[in-house]
Amino acid sequence: MTETTLGSHMTRRTFVSVGALVSGSVVFAGLAGCGTADAENSEEPSQSKTVENTPEKVPTVYFVHAVDSEALQAIYKAIAKHLTGKDIAVKLSTGEPGGHYFLNPRLIAPLVQAVNGVIVECNTAYGGRRSSTESHYQVATEHGFTEIAPFQILDEESFISLPVENGFHLNEDLVGAHFFDYDGYLVLSHFKGHTMAGFGGALKNISIGLASREGKYLIHSAGATSQSWRSAATRDFLESMADACKAVTTACSNMIYINIMNNLSVDCNCDSHPAEPKMADIGILASTDPVALDQACVDLIYASDDNNADLIERMESRDGMHVLEAAEELGVGSRTYELVEITTEETPAQSNKAVVFFSATGHTEPIAGFVSQAVGADLLRIEAQKPYSEEDLNYHDRSTRATSEQDAVDVRPAIAGELPNISGYDVIYLGHPIWWGKVPRILLTFAESVSLAGKTVTTFCTSGSSDIGSSADELAAVSDPSATWVHGKRFAIGTDYDVVAQWARELGL
């Protein structure tokens, strides 16, 4: 991963030069818990403190031109060390049914899984299927989010009040009651226009997006009521959004922000019929400062020479930039920032370690995520070309698929799609369930098909009770003899992060 400091066309902002990239791998520094400042690690100003606009203190906004999963993971790694803890919430918008510009689950899946995140959302305040918990869960499933990660509606039962100090209009922000269930938040926002706020990015995601229905009423009415929909004057509404941002970032400083600038419609994902985008995708941006991040996105819209007139008109006609002014005034963050470009072309692997795993019923998957987090490894999944059905896995009947595969010596079930590309990694952690005391045959397909030459490989598994046994020996027997195999470990189903992380770190690979 390489980086360049930009600044040529953006004369309104302050840019300073930087040294080497802060981090090339995922680092989870410990269990800080939501609301515990990560001051030791923080290079950028905390979003909950007033930011002085001096060159030394300006926050960094990282930018990558591409919009794909690899770029998303690369940019995440630039700020990953600022997100600590094991229970990570990924806040995004599930998108109003009918619309189709919400974040694509396939795009974000590798990142969400790498942080072992739970996708979180809150119910909407207007009508529609996302306004009630039950149908909102259905929408999340229909839109593909529940397939890639656990999902929770933070205000599914109720809301809690967060205080707003010295706010413009609000003295409290009402957020989903599960807000504090998480150690930290990865705020993943689709940047686009918005019919009321002018644009939607990180600030909108943590204000309106984290507010319960009552909280949304409160923000929209600029503090007048939490019981029904009432619209305040535009500037008052935007200032109330800033108030809510202040409440959230004060309550939880363990938050990092990524904005994806694709499908740049003038309309939001809360619109069931958003206007077609006229601009091409711009890229992905990330920061620990949500004000700097949204400001950088706005600046990139202005700097674009690609049909940006409609989106600029949408932002300006709604006085959209006022939320940035208000949030900066409250000390949520800084409108002055340093933009650092990250390029990924020459870096097929960001880490020299990869966790490659197969999980038929979902027990090995979280363990794989824990290993990935603990050692900063990329997470690669093996899936069967023909997925294993419940009946296939029924081990009470020896004639069913998984069991008969285990009984046969030479069966090699096909892997779906392309084989995981492990060429850039030196260390491989192979994760799998135990089937009839052995490694599932599909892991042998993998070990035979890729080159493990010169790599260090260890294994881990989950099982009902059996130990890891000779799984590694079986794998070693069919793979390149120059690989070094390190004895692996069996974990009980549901083993905690700390236990897995301790094993992975103590291996010292």
Ligand SMILES: Cc1cc2nc3c(=O)[nH]c(=O)nc-3n(C[C@H](O)[C@H](O)[C@H](O)COP(=O)(O)O)c2cc1C
């Ligand atoms: C076909 C089959 C055979 C299994 N054989 C064993 C076994 O021999 N010993 C054991 O402890 N658990 C056994 N299990 C249980 C799995 O190892 C356990 O549920 C594991 O955590 C599944 O991981 P996964 O959810 O990631 O697929 C078996 C499960 C299946 C489906």
